[in-house]
Amino acid sequence: MDSESALDDSYFDHCPWDFDGRASAAQRDAQAAHQKLLTDGGASIGPRCFVSPAAGVFTDTLRLGENSYVAGHAYVTGRVTTGSDCTVNPYATVRGRIVLGDGVRIGAHSSLLGFNHGFAPGRPVHRQPLTSRGITVGDDVWIGSNVVVLDGVTIGDHCVVGAGAVVTKDLPPWSVAAGNPARRLRDRRESGPARRDSGPLRGTAEAGGALGDAVARFADLARAQAGDLLARAWDAGAGRYRDRPGAPPTVRAHCDAVEIADLLLGTPPPQLSAAEHVERLRALQDPAEGMVPELAEDGSPGVLPARAADGWIDDGAAEYHVLSVGYALDLLGSRFAHPVRTVERMTAGQLVARLDALPWRTRAWSAGAWVDCWATGAHHNLGLGAGAGEPGTLEALFGWLGTRVDPWTGMWGRAASPAGGRLQLVNGYYRLTRGSFAQFGLPLPYAERVVDTVLGHGGDPRWFAAGRQNACNVLDVAHPLWLVGRQSGHRAAEARVWAGEQLAYALGEWRDGSGFGFGPPGEDGTGPGREPGLQGTEMWLAIVWLLADLVGVADRLGYRPRGVHRPEAARSPVPGPTARPASALQAPVDNTL
Template structure:
């Protein structure tokens, strides 16, 4: 030992937080060698991270962020990612697919089990297939000692889980929970006994909270019939609604609806069969998923553009819908999204510069959503997100092109056109980039101003004129910016409450939701109830309910395309803040 340390090696097994300050040069060298051995197996470690030699670390994927550690006698297996300042304390178990945000503390003897056994009565449990929905834990979460968190659970930002709890259902942000099964006790911010994303108290017996709960019960009771309605038994594929073409998105929507309302996969096939059918649709050369041909086989993609990208809007969206459906089924793409991997930073910037930001900001934002989601999928597979520097180039471009007066990218094409394209493009862009990667959006106050101004346009939001895209593209930015600012919270809540009441009234028994009136240019599937409208409106209702403060009464939380939590840790080679941003403008 040198003068910097007077403790034995075993001390750090139980007090790893002291390693950076008290370890000797010999102990630092041994830690470096241990991390190198693990890195040779595909693990990655941020600065000042620590793994006890006494821990059992047998992972397929391990990413440990800056100042994070795994203490002695912890047992860590599977695919585990952790952000900065995370701790896995002595004798804790983290197994399966587990994603931790920044500042997560896991107490001693706790277990996060991101997988599950089948246990049908026809065979021994040990012979049955495993399922892996995964566990997601947000930022600034304290999980006490002897807690068990089960597969499929999402724990929102800023939660506290009391010692000995068994967490079987999602916990909204700011929840203090305890018990077996774990139940919300209060909001950590001290705003009432029933926590919610916005901290607004629940209504009385006849209030909005009860209406939300009744709606959710009604939808759950009809979910199985709704899925059967769109299932074509003869072909073994899904249509959006009876008589409509069979599509890839319809299959993905069915998976998302089943996860939301049934917490399971659609009953028409096993989870493994659903996953295999979706995985088989991916083109191995491009990594994209084309639309189905009339005979049900994968269609043909267009020829690549000069920069290597394949311009196919439907295939672009399938990067989102198929990828997240596979997540919910405990699976993932068979191949990286190669069109993303092959795009150099120069070509990426040139493509971004060429997008129609002034005239069609939605299309521009949708392209960013696809590329960034492809990068997320590539990282998930252990591949490079894109060519070297491409992901950083994306966030650098976005950080330097945002308009500080609107908080958005692009501009309204004309006063007559209003802010529709601008705001809708903002949703798609931020969904795939800032929200998906867990980064703060620039100028959140200006975003709220712009979105509320658009949300008051009667052309899109008067009763009977709403469609799912337009309401979603206001609700999500208000929710996302609201995680960073309390600017005009009461106005956002009032808008959300009005839209929430109207949205629930659109449910059609046995059929679900229609998308709504045809969108701009006649786009969208229209008023007829189907899978797309149902999937989108269920997610919208959660966002609106969370803005109002009654989301916990729904009993579900989106975990797919419209999930509120980040899907990718910002510690993965992306700067935590692309450029200095002055939110006071």
């Protein structure tokens, strides 16, 4: 017994919460010496912390926030970082790559295992490689006794995990969870059980709370004002739609008007009859090439440029019109008058050569946009009974994509530069997957790596701080998170938080009678800017749905995108060798992009 204290040293090993108030001077000196050994080894320990000498602490990295403790007989290894007021109680195990927020309580005998062994046949387990995706725990979390949390799990803020649970999947914020495997029983803020709606992020209090109410009010307002914003964009003199007053009539503006009216009114835009809309849009298609040029300055049909050597028409506006006109006609109950000839006549060899030549390293968005156009043209051609290229060409597209995806990011291409961050990479991923994997109903390769990359990009304040968002950038994060969320619950709680923040911002950007502005121009100056118009309105309406569905309140909107931004596949999976599970699309890999 220490002469200066009525409490034996072993008392604090098991009751470390009493150390700050009841330890003797000698015991404090001994603890300071023990912490110095740890900090000399590279650890960082905040003020008023306690680390029991009886704990096995053998970390590569240790960062303890203030007022935190590690009790006796705990076993702590790997790279461990905690916020303030965190506790690792007696006999708990914390191993691997672990990040704890503020106020996390880890009960006695619990294990957070931020690594895993391989166990493939043909090699003894002790010779298998180790993997580590890490465990992330948010703020104000109580993990009860004898809980096991497995590698790759994220536990959101304010969760409570009941004793004996085995947590194998992410838990959204405010979850009360228990069981083996752990399941979400209810929201911590509710007294009753959670609702069992569909989707990986359902059953939250917000579904019936303030955000859900805000979404419903927004949808009612948008429907009430839809007629005014369509009339605002109608140029009666030219008999065509423009993005906004003062802008020239464009093909996309007409298509955006059709999409907006379908979402909010359930009818074609009232300025023309359905038959007149169909007639005008079908007449814009060049019958020889199957593409739709931009309107001339006087509003008359434009002219396409000459073909490239492989027969393609390199024209950005015409390429996007394959999407916008084709889907507008679909919403009107019609389709293109002619196949997209530039797709129909392409051979597999020509397709692969063009894919190889696209600017994946410098302009991944442009490369992804080309894939989106070609694959959408193939989709429309199949609807007409025409060819998706010569035989084997569509299969060649998915074969090329399956062997060129980067397993570290789940993306195609590379980040263009440090100044641009992941902007081109993620935006290109959206365009590529929208037209290919999503449109044809195929699983995405490396879904969890996609989530990591997209969430990393979504936290870049250059593009996503309040007031800096534009429709393109938010859409290009929201859609991948939604799409791969159908395959994996990886970091679902973080995705939900991001979506909730962006949704709250978006709802506040609606302008009465004129809709949404696109937002600040992109890094290359593209986009119509902040002034409200049809393009911004059409895109943000779809974005709001995606964000609301990630959060779990999309049912309050009363609409679901059906055109370019439809969430469901437009076509059954490609027959033959491409109709395989995601794992079959992950090897071999060519990382030369």
